Amino acid sequence: MKKILISILSLALIVSISSCTSYEDKEYGPIAFDAAFEGGDDWLFEGPVEAITTIKFKPEDFGFSKENVGGMRLKSITITTENKNGFDLFDNMKVEVSSPNTDMLTIGVMNKIEGGKSLTIEGLKESKIKNFNEVDEFFLHISGNLTQELEESFEIKGTFTLLVESSENNE
């Protein structure tokens, strides 16, 4: 009886281990983008502003297939501006991702802006979007608080790299 029980438990353990997919992070990027805060209006009010850009998700371009993708998080994002004021006008910056298939998640935060014309935000290690294999395109939201009114548009250019879980070559 004891032997049968041990055999059943061992079998269950083997089945559960074999059903777990092992993932490893693969770099997706760098991806370049252009965006403008609040759609590039020639007037920005003091307070919260946001730049949104649409990104196609094609892991095949980076050598792994979408069907083997698990979760996704941000490695880092660098944004630059040619605006004469630079990022001194912002007192914080946040990076979020939304898509038709996944819930919005904050993947990067910078609570103190040093200023200048370029800044890099590291991804939050614990902020992972699950089931990213269901995503064909996603929206990258970059938001911040403007400390003063601007009588001009504020355009940015940027590159980011994601860490995408893939089970490719791990099976």
Add this chain to the structure above:
Amino acid sequence: MMKTNKLTLSLLMVSVFLLFSFTNDSNMVPSDENEGDLLVGVWEPGHGKAKVKISKVGNKYFGKIVWLKEPKNELGEKKMDVNNPDEKMNETPLLGYKILKDFEYVGDDVWENGTIYDPENGSLYSCTIKKKSKTKIEVRGYIGVSMIGRTDTWTKLQKGK
């Protein structure tokens, strides 16, 4: 007689063509997408302590705080998301914070599958929004079952106010 018949037939065909042209007009087809976009704009919750701007990104609606009645804390500093259990968010300003996320229009004046965040206690709730009129919506936050929750009426602010 023959000519009259041909003329009648031609007129009939033109009439049928015109009839189909008008019934195919986009105004005759109910557009769920446009109905859902009623949510886009600036809204004031019942407590009047904030204003929330709702925008559409892709097929979803998101709402961020764009105005606070009391933007500073008792120390005169900008209000932060200090009640968020996620410590990395504690230094994020409340102004600009997205408190409504991922709402989808499901028809019949209802938006579902979204969440609402209450900065006063740092809690995240499942949420359903129902249109009551063009300028009033009912926002219902709940945990688990929709029957147990709290409903608030929000008012849409007109441009220039």
